[in-house]
Amino acid sequence: MDLHILDHRLRVTSISKNGLVHFTHALIKLIFLRNRTRCKFFSLTETPENYTVVLDEEGFKELRPSEHLQVESSVWLPLNVASNGNASSSSQAVGVTKIAKSVIAPLAQQHVSVFMLSTYQTDFILASVRRSESAPLALTSASLQVREKDLAVVVCTLEEEFNIFREVGGESVPVHGQDVSNGLHGNGREALQPTLHPVLIPHNQFCVMSLDPDTLPSVATTLIDVLFYSSGSREEVQASPGPDLDCISFFSFSLIDGYVSLVMDTDAQRRFPADLLFTSSSGELWRMVRIGGQPLGFDECGIVAQISQPLADSDISAYYISTFSFDHALVPEEDISSVTEMLQHQRTDAS
Numbered sequence: 001m002d003l004h005i006l007d008h009r010l011r012v013t014s015i016s017k018n019g020l021v022h023f024t025h026a027l028i029k030l031i032f033l034r035n036r037t038r039c040k041f042f043s044l045t046e047t048p049e050n051y052t053v054v055l056d057e058e059g060f061k062e063l064r065p066s067e068h069l070q071v072e073s074s075v076w077l078p079l080n081v082a083s084n085g086n087a088s089s090s091s092q093a094v095g096v097t098k099i100a101k102s103v104i105a106p107l108a109q110q111h112v113s114v115f116m117l118s119t120y121q122t123d124f125i126l127a128s129v130r131r132s133e134s135a136p137l138a139l140t141s142a143s144l145q146v147r148e149k150d151l152a153v154v155v156c157t158l159e160e161e162f163n164i165f166r167e168v169g170g171e172s173v174p175v176h177g178q179d180v181s182n183g184l185h186g187n188g189r190e191a192l193q194p195t196l197h198p199v200l201i202p203h204n205q206f207c208v209m210s211l212d213p214d215t216l217p218s219v220a221t222t223l224i225d226v227l228f229y230s231s232g233s234r235e236e237v238q239a240s241p242g243p244d245l246d247c248i249s250f251f252s253f254s255l256i257d258g259y260v261s262l263v264m265d266t267d268a269q270r271r272f273p274a275d276l277l278f279t280s281s282s283g284e285l286w287r288m289v290r291i292g293g294q295p296l297g298f299d300e301c302g303i304v305a306q307i308s309q310p311l312a313d314s315d316i317s318a319y320y321i322s323t324f325s326f327d328h329a330l331v332p333e334e335d336i337s338s339v340t341e342m343l344q345h346q347r348t349d350a351s
Contacts, residue, residue, distance in 0.1 A: 002082040003103065003158055005151070005175070007167035008041045010076040010126060011060045012115060012298075014324035015051040019068020024228060026062040030055070031223070031255065032216055037062065041078070043117060043254040045263075045323050046227065049295075052323040054117060054126075070324065072298055076115060076126040077151065079103060081162070099123070101305065101312045106157045108302040116304050116327070118319035119254050119261035120210040120279075126322075127154050128298065152177075196306065196350045198293040199343055202248040204265040206286040206330055208319055209279045213260050222271050226251055226264070248290065250328065252321055263321065263330070286319065287336040289343070291327040303327060310342055 015023050030042050039059030045052045053063070054076075063069060081099045103125050104114055113128035129151070155164055156177045165172040211219065230251075252263040262277070266285070269277070289307065296303060304320060307329050311318050316339060319330040331339050 001099070001102075001162050003162035003164045004080045004082060004172065005154070005164065005166040006078045006080055006124075007170070008056045008078050010041060010054055010056055010078060012072040012074070012076060012126075012324065013053045013055075013060070013063065014070040015053060016068045016070075017050060019066060020051060020228060022066055022068055023063060026064070027053075027227075028224070030059055030062060031253065032220060034213070034255070041256050043119075043252065043256065044227070045252040045321060046249060047323050047326065047328075048249045049325045050323075052325075054115075072324070074113075074128045074298065077129055077154070078117075079125040079127060079154070080122060081125075101308050102161055103158060104308060105305045106161070107154065108305045110153055110157050111301050112153060112157070113298055113301050114304055115298075115322045116320040117254070118208075118321055118330075119256065119259070120208050121256075121259050121261060123320070124256075195300065196347055197291050197296065197303065198347075200248075200290040201336065201340060202246065202288055202290065204247045204250070204267075204288060205333060206250070206263060206265050206288060207269050207279060208286060208330065209262045209264070209269070209277045211260050211262070211276050211278065213255065213258060215276050216260070218276060219272055222273075223253070226268050226271060227253065230268075248288065250288065263319070285333045286330040287333050287339075289329040289331065289339065291329065292325070295325040296327060306346075310346060311339070314338065314342060 027044065029037055030039055031044070037059065039056055039062070041054070041056040042059050043052075043054040055063075081103060104116075107114055107127060115126040115128070117124040117126060155175055158164060159177045164175045166175045167173075216223070247265070250263070250265065251268060252261070254261040291303065291307060304322070304327065307327070308318065308320060311329070311331065316331055316335050321328045321330070
């Protein structure tokens with residue numbers, strides 16, 4: 001299989017619910033006015049706590065500093081696994097967790113944090129690249145040197161499993177460990193045992209869908225309404241939600257290299273014109289597993305692996321979307337009972 005290190009440098013940010021009004025102009029520009037921005041990687045996910053925005057550094061320039069904006073300090077490298085030269089398609093998601101596990105688990109062992117973003121088209125595994133305290137947000141030589149060091153860890157860790165390519169100016173260039181490592185075969189960090197976090201399983205049914213980006217103007221009113229005006233009418237998760245959560249407010253929109261991906265519950269889906277949205281031929285519905293009782297942070301490694309590995313071992317398909325505060329796995333509705341039982345056993349065995 002091939003592993004591509006994409007030519008994006010991403011930032012992970014959070015916009016508070018009550019501060020969204022300060023960013024609507026920038027977000028509408030990034031979603032609908034593609035010709036007026038150089039942003040090529042944009043993802044916006046609403047959860048009960050906040051809006052998580054993942055975007056490249058061109059898009060990041062559109063977000064003005066504000067007390068309502070939190071910015072995670074790392075730059076993130078997006079990795080994409082391809083089989084037989086084609087990106088793994090989430091419209092046929094069987095085995096996606098196994099593909100992800102072959103990257104996530106080894107990186108966790110090397111204490112490389114990952115942030116997962118599954119879309120309708122494929123799965124992006126974002127590897128954290130730490131910046132020195134003195135390195136500013138702009139691309140300086142200092143931040144570039146830090147990125148190259150962590151890139152060496154990624155390449156050296158995964159080169160036995162994958163043919164690794166790095167996108168440079170639109171071309172895929174082969175990368176080998178000796179090209180970047182200079183003898184580096186690890187990052188010197190101790191791989192700590194991750195905390196086994198509590199999970200919640202809301203009752204919503206979710207759809208993973210797409211649409212032709214040229215039809216975005218046709219759904220603009222609905223999309224703006226769902227993203228910016230619907231949160232008040234949905235049930236919010238309490239500060240310490242119980243295990244029998246009814247429904248959760250969750251909507252994810254991604255526009256990445258010209259491809260649109262939408263993750264929404266069935267209530268939101270009914271508000272869109274059915275003839276413009278498309279999904280897999282089976283029209284499969286998905287249930288959510290929300291990971292974390294308290295905000296997870298970004299320093300802990302192995303959170304994604306502790307969910308994706310048992311799913312892969314059971315050959316259960318999954319989408320996985322990390323956000324600023326919590327993680328979210330989507331599994332086929334028909335598998336939710338077995339997934340619930342599996343996670344309960346996992347936590348019982350660990351106690």
